[in-house]
Amino acid sequence: xxxxxxxxxxxxxxxxxxxxxxxxxxxxxxxxxxxxxxxxxxxxxxxxxxxxxxxxxxxxxxxxxxxxxxxxxxxxxxxxxxxxxxxxxxxxxxxxxxxxxxxxxxxxxxxxxxxxxxxxxxxxxxxxxxxxxxxxxxxxxxxxxxxxxxxxxxxxxxxxxxxxxxxxxxxxxxxxxxxxxxxxxxxxxxxxxxxxxxxxxxxxxxxxxxxxxxxxxxxxxxxxxxxxxxxxxxxxxxxxxxxxxxxxxxxxxxxxxxxxxxxxxxxxxxxxxxxxxxxxxxxxxxxxxxxxxxxxxxxxxxxxxxxxxxxxxxxxxxxxxxxxxxxxxxxxxxxxxxxxxxxxxxxxxxxxxxxxxxxxxxxxxxxxxxxxxxxxxxxxxxxxxxxxxxxxxxxxxxxxxxxxxxxxxxxxxxxxxxxxxxxxxxxxxxxxxxxxxxxxxxxxxxxxxxxxxxxxxxxxxxxxxxxxxxxxxxxxxxxxxxxxxxxxxxxxxxxxxxxxxxxxxxxxxxxxxxxxxxxxxxxxxxxxxxxxxxxxxxxxxxxxxxxxxxxxxxxxxxxxxxxxxxxxxxxxxxxxxxxxxxxxxxxxxxxxxxxxxxxxxxxxxxx
Numbered sequence: 001x002x003x004x005x006x007x008x009x010x011x012x013x014x015x016x017x018x019x020x021x022x023x024x025x026x027x028x029x030x031x032x033x034x035x036x037x038x039x040x041x042x043x044x045x046x047x048x049x050x051x052x053x054x055x056x057x058x059x060x061x062x063x064x065x066x067x068x069x070x071x072x073x074x075x076x077x078x079x080x081x082x083x084x085x086x087x088x089x090x091x092x093x094x095x096x097x098x099x100x101x102x103x104x105x106x107x108x109x110x111x112x113x114x115x116x117x118x119x120x121x122x123x124x125x126x127x128x129x130x131x132x133x134x135x136x137x138x139x140x141x142x143x144x145x146x147x148x149x150x151x152x153x154x155x156x157x158x159x160x161x162x163x164x165x166x167x168x169x170x171x172x173x174x175x176x177x178x179x180x181x182x183x184x185x186x187x188x189x190x191x192x193x194x195x196x197x198x199x200x201x202x203x204x205x206x207x208x209x210x211x212x213x214x215x216x217x218x219x220x221x222x223x224x225x226x227x228x229x230x231x232x233x234x235x236x237x238x239x240x241x242x243x244x245x246x247x248x249x250x251x252x253x254x255x256x257x258x259x260x261x262x263x264x265x266x267x268x269x270x271x272x273x274x275x276x277x278x279x280x281x282x283x284x285x286x287x288x289x290x291x292x293x294x295x296x297x298x299x300x301x302x303x304x305x306x307x308x309x310x311x312x313x314x315x316x317x318x319x320x321x322x323x324x325x326x327x328x329x330x331x332x333x334x335x336x337x338x339x340x341x342x343x344x345x346x347x348x349x350x351x352x353x354x355x356x357x358x359x360x361x362x363x364x365x366x367x368x369x370x371x372x373x374x375x376x377x378x379x380x381x382x383x384x385x386x387x388x389x390x391x392x393x394x395x396x397x398x399x400x401x402x403x404x405x406x407x408x409x410x411x412x413x414x415x416x417x418x419x420x421x422x423x424x425x426x427x428x429x430x431x432x433x434x435x436x437x438x439x440x441x442x443x444x445x446x447x448x449x450x451x452x453x454x455x456x457x458x459x460x461x462x463x464x465x466x467x468x469x470x471x472x473x474x475x476x477x478x479x480x481x482x483x484x485x486x487x488x489x490x491x492x493x494x495x496x497x498x499x500x501x502x503x504x505x506x507x508x509x510x511x512x513x514x515x516x517x518x519x520x521x522x523x524x525x526x527x528x529x530x531x532x533x534x535x536x537x538x539x540x541x542x543x544x545x546x547x548x549x550x551x552x553x554x555x556x557x558x559x560x561x562x563x564x565x566x567x568x569x570x571x572x573x574x575x576x577x578x579x580x581x582x583x584x585x586x587x588x589x590x591x592x593x594x595x596x597x598x599x600x601x602x603x604x605x606x607x
Contacts, residue, residue: 060134146162326390341373366382412507428578481495505531
């Protein structure tokens with residue numbers, strides 16, 4: 001059973017971007033009339049039931065649930081609000097041990113099938129299905145989306161809304177059960193149609209939740225951790241918006257934008273952790289400095305995490321940001337623009353290089369449509385975050401409006417937040433976009449001052465004539481979009497692509513959360529330049545996975561002060577080079593954690 005408990009993220013030494021909660025202002029609304037307010041004991045009991053709700057995965061006792069208790073719990077569930085008071089839910093109480101054994105076998109098979117698709121760090125071995133037969137009772141909550149007819153109040157405006165309310169019934173059931181001392185576990189890894197067939201449901205009913213219910217030996221003091229070892233979840237401050245989506249602030253706080261909030265959360269490396277890491281490196285059973293660059297990497301990881309030794313950068317998520325480019329019309333590549341969408345399908349099918357390399361190192365691939373020109377179907381592993389259907393031609397003016405650049409930036413921050421709150425402890429940059437090396441070269445020129453002929457490469461492979469034309473296109477783009485050093489977002493909007501802007505946000509989001517961001521090639525490098533111009537301290541979270549053979553990448557890394565971990569003359573993109581460097585990044589942290597010191601091992605030093 002998968003933990004469903006919402007909780008604050010696992011405490012991190014580095015900031016989470018969540019500003020301290022403030023007391024309500026002095027002009028806050030007065031207290032409601034006394035007869036409308038619960039007394040303190042009753043109010044505390046309500047909040048206690050909410051805060052102590054747990055998804056129970058084992059420890060059920062065989063004692064049956066008394067009929068009167070079960071009736072009260074079901075009555076509470078049945079009082080949930082619904083569209084037009086249709087109450088489209090039903091509760092199937094399942095005592096039959098044979099039926100529950102069939103559901104248990106179905107859940108086990110689904111879990112094993114899912115586990116085969118996951119990286120090693122995401123194994124589901126900790127998720128148990130035996131509670132389906134161990135608990136004294138199972139309850140399947142179903143929904144009839146059409147119940148109440150077409151004229152049920154609210155259905156005309158939102159035809160699908162009646163399907164949402166059974167989740168409220170589940171929550172009511174869960175809270176009432178907790179108040180009665182009953183544990184509830186939600187079995188989430190079940191195929192809904194397969195489960196409906198096993199339960200023999202009519203075809204018009206859908207299963208909303210399958211719950212294990214009963215008394216338990218004890219309730220966990222804290223929410224169950226996920227398979228990666230963290231409770232996960234998003235802080236409340238990430239989820240509260242004021243007047244319009246994206247304008248954030250808890251009650252009593254001044255609203256701010258996600259970008260402003262993120263920049264404010266990015267700080268310098270933790271000095272104490274850096275000093276402790278350097279001292280430990282010098283005392284480890286090896287000649288001082290003998291691990292070379294790896295020692296510097298481990299020290300920076302410690303400073304970023306705020307603790308020595310730092311956590312191993314795993315689990316790992318690579319986010320492939322995809323977008324199209326108006327500059328494609330200038331003939332800077334022989335590849336048709338349709339390849340961007342076609343490669344997204346390839347990523348989702350697991351057939352690209354990034355998929356192969358991610359499987360090799362145990363990383364999970366997420367594809368983000370931030371600006372693909374074509375339509376993409378809903379699919380597992382695809383995040384639809386489309387800002388526009390590609391950019392404008394940057395030789396004729398700005399590639400994006402400022403609003404589009406900001407939306408893409410904040411979209412990248414959101415992706416970083418979501419991946420970290422899901423338990424990932426390392427972010428890897430990926431990209432896909434036919435013609436995207438042209439705006440990358442323009443960004444490198446803008447942020448480093450390099451000449452177009454020095455920063456422009458051959459991208460996907462062009463002949464000499466096309467290369468010379470590409471250099472001229474970059475030169476014209478810079479002329480059409482004058483660079484203002486004081487306005488990095490304006491530069492990003494003028495010369496970048498939607499995936500460049502999203503990747504810059506991805507870097508900022510990782511830095512604000514104290515999580516290492518492993519950079520891929522020239523697209524990531526140019527995006528990191530933009531991130532560094534917006535927040536110079538964000539570079540501390542960046543690690544250069546490899547050196548691309550694109551000349552602009554070396555210029556970007558030199559400007560950022562980053563040394564690549566590998567140099568294999570690659571220029572594929574997708575996150576491929578960064579993934580090959582991932583074991584090196586992880587090894588640096590593992591050595592700092594696991595290698596004994598001279599004192600611990602009883603080994604004499606050179607002194």
